[in-house]
Amino acid sequence: MSSRCLTSLALALAASLLHAQRPTIQAPPANGGTSAPRPVAAPDAAEPKPYDKVITAEAKSQDGLIKVHQLKGKLYFEIPKARLDRELLLVVSANRTPANIDHAGRVLDSDTVRWVLKEHRVLLQQVSHSVVADPSKPIAKAVEASTSATILMSFPVEAFARDGSPVIEASRLFTTEIPEYSARQLLGAQLFDPSRSFVDKVKAFPANLNIEALQTYSVPFSPAGAAALPAPSPFGTPTLRPGTSGTVAMFYSFVELPEKPMLPRVSDERLGFFSVRNTDYGRPEHEAARRTYITRWRLEKKDPAAAVSEPVKPITFYIDRATPAQWVPFVKKGVEAWQPAFEGAGFKGAIVAKLAPTKEEDPDFDAGDARYSVIRWVPSPVANAYGPHISDPRTGEILEADIVIYHNILQLQRDWYFTQVAPLDKRAQTLPLPDDLMGELLAYVVTHEVGHSLGFPHNFKASSQYPFEKIRDKAWVRQMGHVSTLMDYSRFNYVAQPEDGFDPADLIPKLGPYDKFAVKWGYTPIPAAKTADDEKATLNEWLKVQETEPWLRFSTAGGAGVDPGEQTEAVGDADAVRATTLGTKNLQRIMGFLPKAALKPGEDFKDFAHLYEAIWGQWRRELGHVAVLVGGFDTENKHAGQDGGRFTPVPRARQAEAVKYLNGAVFKTPTWLMDPALLAKLEPDAGQVRLLAAQRGVLTALLDRARLTRLEEQEALLGDKAYTTAQLLTDLRGGVFTELQAPGAKVAPARRNLQRAYLELLGNLLNQAPAPSLAMGGLGMSQLPVNTSDDTRGVVRAELKALQTLVARPGGDKSLRAHLDDLKDQIARILDPKFAAPSASTGVTITTRRVSETCWPGLEDLQD
Known part of the structure; x- marks a missing residue:
């Protein structure tokens, strides 16, 4: 046996x-x-x-x-x-x-x-x-x-x-x-x-x-x-x-559950609220009517006749006594930052925070009791925080919310602040950050999570709604913030430059005009209304201000990954190329003082390596904001009766500009990230592996099948005014194979890796069948299958033949000839009908060391 x-x-x-x-x-x-x-x-x-x-x-x-x-x-x-x-x-x-x-x-x-x-x-x-x-x-x-x-x-x-x-x-x-x-x-x-x-x-x-x-x-x-x-x-x-x-x-x-249900408020997708849904067969519509109600706390005025009144019962959060003492005031500040927004809705002192009672003060208090809303501090290496809530399914009334703050959210905030705005705040140019600064960063996290517990989802459209020039206008930012809502993932103002003279306090997001508008729309009482339908005319009237103040708008259904102005982790993505150009300038400055900030005598290189990786991560994210311009659609959330469409193709010139920028910023080796003196302090493969991973990430995003399908759609809509897949591949050829288009060619190792990776991705497009997933889309489009018979094959085949001619050039040293012969063989295998690309991978496995971002928000480097 x-x-x-x-x-x-x-x-x-x-x-x-x-x-x-x-x-x-x-x-x-x-x-x-x-x-x-x-x-x-x-x-x-x-x-x-x-x-x-x-x-x-x-x-x-x-x-x-x-x-x-x-x-x-x-x-x-x-x-x-x-x-x-x-x-x-x-x-x-x-x-x-x-x-x-x-x-x-x-x-x-x-x-x-x-x-x-x-x-x-x-x-x-x-x-x-x-x-x-x-x-x-x-x-x-x-x-x-x-x-x-x-x-x-x-x-x-x-x-x-x-x-x-x-x-x-x-x-x-x-x-x-x-x-x-x-x-x-x-x-x-x-x-x-x-x-x-x-x-x-x-x-x-x-x-x-x-x-x-x-x-x-x-x-x-x-x-x-x-x-x-x-x-x-x-x-x-x-x-x-x-x-x-x-x-x-x-x-x-x-x-x-409340014996008397709260009057529900009908949801409107032009403004963001979490919601409860039901199918109401008692409605007069000639179909099974879907009803959606926003989730919100029950706030009632002590004095209904007063313009601003204290509530009968305020929204109260109890701060876990396990919270480190130095952070308690900042947690309280983060909760009560919402008070001015509720004053705009007619409530004074509507939301408060207090320390949870001790056993001596209240022996019956329990953080798990669904009667209490608690902010818990969790001893965990996870870098995250979140703020769910529990609501009455009949009306959407929020009954309880527990916010969780993992201990390592402090590390994540430190990393983001350092890699985004350290050149604008001297306190951030050496580590550790002082407690007063860390406290403000923590308060920002708490305010964001409290926003979720008040009923507000993310609004990723907000980061593109201010005119780009205003992001560097310190008077504007002091009043309005660099983003109109705390509910976007628009962290710290990396577009601002040292010469702009910003007060460091204005680099951190704060309660913005969208937040105040959303609270006013969702929480202001409408006394004359007896039913949810009675409120709709007033609510619709309030939303008309969005037409003249775009920073009060919400994300468009179907816009995620399609709209270049609806990206996560973005600042100023009204113009992603300019924003990333300025953000990269700050990253280059940070590389200059990285050793001073992270290397301490007698200590190991752990913090240095961690922050070096964080710089790469920030750069990759910003590149992703540029990549999504290609095949993109600008969106605006509208209802019937409003002029214009909901989806408008990004102009050809903006798409071409994005590819030109990526050719120069990432496909041309970024030497500012590859300082030999710094790389010598890390592992042997610290530079080349990271660079190829970043380049492959951008190429994968640009050659995504859904993106190419959108380019085909734009060509059908706009004709010769569209930026096409053929033009994209031609522009990428110019950036990826630059050396081969001039005499005396020499191709550095990093560029050889890039060229092989690009051919591999083209091979996948030509020889792998599209996955049978469903396409993302707008209203009524979520069930359309991915196009499996698009124009991609013909365009890619033509591009490969053009590259076949390019790499057939004579001459060159031994190293160049070996590389060109390898490229010729690679192209021939792709064009051979018997060629079968790997079905579940893009080829070479790349091992990278990355900053942990498993929450807040848990995103990939490139968003699509």
Whole structure:
């Protein structure tokens, strides 16, 4: 018997023994999926026992939303009759996690649920509000009859209280794995072990109930020969290793939904809000009407007659006491930066921040309680922050928001500030940055994340809405900021130059005119309106100001990756070529003082290497803003009745200018990044590998099939006024093969690498079938397949033949001849019908060392 068979037999015996010892472990489905299995069925409902036989004098009981009893390791719910069939919000989060696995407070799911009594059984049902109808209309009965609430779990009634309230033994809800609320993916686990899972803490309150349960998961050893890698986490965080277990403190918070629903506000795509959606069959439209309501907090004036009034209940964020003391004032500043915007909507002191109470001050306070909105500080090397919120699915009312700040967001902010504006702020020219500066950078992050928790998504269009010249106008920027909203990824003003004389405080984004306009539009009360439809005329009237003030506009649906003015990490992308030219000047200045900033006597080169990589990353991002001009469409979010179209091709001259810039900036070797004295302090391949990776990235972006399809579309629309694929390839030939078009050619090693990579990408275009993905597009276009019979093949083949002629030139030294012969062979193989390009890669694997940007925002270097 082979050693492999022996190993397999040993594993099989071990698995059998494990199964025999722990028969209750819940394994993944037989199909190999990672979703959790449905818990075992509940016991049959027997005749209920007398109340005092179930809830004895030994029980520890708590009154509240649901009366709870703990007895001999079991948890009983006594559900008041008045609470039956009433909708509750259930929020499930990971309150504590194993070391280095994600973070405390991760919300895993939130649902609307209700308890329903069916004879001697109580059902926990998941309620959907995606299909609705006015209860007063006949069709409401059809809607109710055609939809079924999912049963999450069923419980036999153990007893009835004197008032008829059912008593159930609810432990299974928290000690078995329910797919909707599982931590399986969070941990990358495969097995759930109920024998190591139990209810740990219970707190009942008048309007909510909190349960904490310890749940244990594990990952078995991989089969023989399989790579011992953990399963990926959907959150982009580490997971359990094979052969290990992890215990999560799962937090379940049941909260009453508002008895009186808030008046919803209808969404308008010309302004950005997160939203809730439903299909309303009670509407008068001649179709199933899709209704979309913005998510927002319920703000009501104490004095409805006052132009500006304090709210009945302000939006309150509690600052986690784990937050380092020096940062607490800046976190508070970041939250309350939104106050002026709410004053424009008629509310004074609408949003406040305060330290979370201590146990002595409030023993019942819990950061996982869905009644409280908490800003958590997470000890994690992840460089990120995020600000989700939980809303009432009926109306969009935001009920709770928890903002998470990972510790290493400080490092990410330092890197961005250093690589973008260090030449304009002497404090940033040596490391570490002073605490007062780091605090301001942290406050900016908090204000951005609070924006999400107020209902605002990203608005990437904002970075192109100011006239380009204003980005360097210090008077304009002092008043308006260099970007009109904090909800863009427009970090620090890298377009500004030292001679512009900026106050460093004005280099950091601040609350802008778009933010104030969005708060006013979404939160200003309209007292005369009794229904959401009553508000629409007023809301539409408010939006007319966007026609004359473009910085109040929002991103266009279908514009991402298409509109050169809707890019992430951009400043001044109204003119990306000029912005990147100026940004590169600042990067060149930074290279000059990099050694002084990062090299400390007696210390290693870690910080130096990290910041050198950050400079490369910033340069690549800025190049991406130029590349997207090719095949681009300028967009403007409009509704019927507004003049002009929503998508306009970028003029031919701007596209040609972009390619000309890239030819000179990246395809011509950027010696300013390749200082031999600096490279000698890094690894042996520090320069050439990074350069080729950057060049390949730009070429891949320019030769993307979706981009070439847009160029074909523009040619069909504009004729000889369009910038075409043929012109793009001709211009790239001039930049990539410059030396071969002049006598006495000499081709440096970096340029030889570039030329081979370019031919490889052309070969992929000619010989690889387009992937069967769906094209991105505007309204009604998302289901169009990628064009698989476009003009690309013919144009690429013609270009390869032109290059074949170019590389056939005679003469040259031994090195040049070897390179030209190699290029000729490469072209011949591409043009040969039998040639088959790799199906899943672009050829050579490039290893690069990059700054971690896995969040805030977690972007690739080149956006398309």
